[in-house]
Amino acid sequence: MAALFFLPNEILHEIIEELPLPSLSSFCQTCQATRVVAEPLLYRNISWEIRSAQFQTRLPIHAFFRTISHRPTLALHVKSVVLHSGFQPKDWMTHFACCSVPDDLSPLWLDALAQLDMPTKLQQRFFRSKAEVGDLGVLTGILLASLPMVEELVIDTTLIEESDLLEMVIGGLLSLKNVTIHNNLDSRILGRHSTVTRLSSVFHLPRLEQLCTTFQFMKRPMVAGPKLSALRTLGLVDRLSYPSAIKTLLARAPKLESLSYFLVEDMEICSVTYKTPDTETWKMPTRPA
């Protein structure tokens, strides 16, 4: 083991980066010296399903939150978070997404929530009541808020839908560079469900380099803001957003290199709104004489 530490740090890192997670965990527990080297790597990438059948009783979100509550410095190592909701589209609309919170953890969750800035006390009370019953959207939001150095976030649309707290928290993660809001409702098309995702906070992250997100019902004021001078790659799944919103967003990204734009022509909404004021959106403008 001593010989291992004669290696330069860069080479040692190269070696242990190749270790699978269980081996990395074992290596980390070998001695204090290995722990110092391996611990940042062990916590660098987090990836799990929030609501997995495998963890009905012990959800990984609780175990991880307990760890970082006891050792907050570990949270600083987390650079990448991949969270899949674990919901299938068929049960997403009907299932109320809650989990039981272990008794010893409940005060920790509520303390962490109390430290978040909320616009109103009413919202604070609302989210508190949700956290008490184990609302997975709120718990995920609290967890993300405790990871201030995270640079990459991949999260399902259905999870975002669970709670408004997530949008508030994501908007506060200023170190985020790479964000993917994964459309897990349908393979290519949103709109099989009557979702109204208006996730606008991601468009205000100052260090954003890569963004792939759903873009539903967006209007120009929601995406207006200062320049996103680092944004290089943008992917939008557009459902019923205003074209002026796209124009405003692109004007904020002067260094954009790659744009992927998928437009969902939502016929169902089109038919529903046929006799409402929104009908004009779908009518062909009269041609000038």
Added chain:
Amino acid sequence: MENANSASLGRDRDPDDFNTWHTFARALKSVSGSLTTLTISLDAAGGKHDRILQNLHYDLLGGVSARRGRIGSLQHLENLTSLEIPMLILFNDRTKETKLQDLLPPSLKKLTLRDDYINDHDLLNCTPSLVIPALESYLLEQDPFNPLSLYELCINLRIRDFHTSIGRNKLGLKGVHRFTHRHWDLERICKQAAVRCVLHVRRRSVLLPGRDCVDIMDETVVYDPSIADGNGGMKEEGRVRSIFDKLSQIKKRARGFHWSWGPVDPKYETDEELSDD
């Protein structure tokens, strides 16, 4: 027209919210100096009731495509090297009068055309067969003082009705020698222009766990200058490649999970069964 429309709508409406593909093209001006890759795709979400498309009033349905219009010129994208775009957005119902050399930037190196459409009306108005003359004009009638940079042309077809219109034989890949004149047209054009041409035809889509949809595509290399034979034509064995290795990867990923064949939307259904040969 815009003033009249915006006056009749709510205060939050913008005149740019009409003639939307043209607006989209104008919006790209702000990134014209940096944008190198642009991918546009579209689809119609029929919702839970697929019959809704048939039940909609025709004017409304036709109006969706008409309201969107055509994207118009993209020549202001001076650094664009790769463009993937549905034929409907590029041509709409004007395949005869559209000149691609007036729309596409000279810096373009790879052009991919897709057959995304909103309704059957679009399907008839903008088939690959109708687009081939425009491609011929684009590739062969070049300005000698401003030659094209294009080296690859891809045509991605997902809709069954289109397969035969570009000459794909219903017997499948083994019947490749029976390609009709349209296919040969495409080969002749690309051969003359020395542009690589690849045709992707969708066989099936697989809905993976996690709701990711993967298209199983047959790849036909219509013309490739790098593997052309001595006469400038293509060697027969290099003409067709089927992406079955991708299928085997998918099967590996899907093993152990519950998975199903997709997609649900009947407009994507094909007659052909997938085989491992």
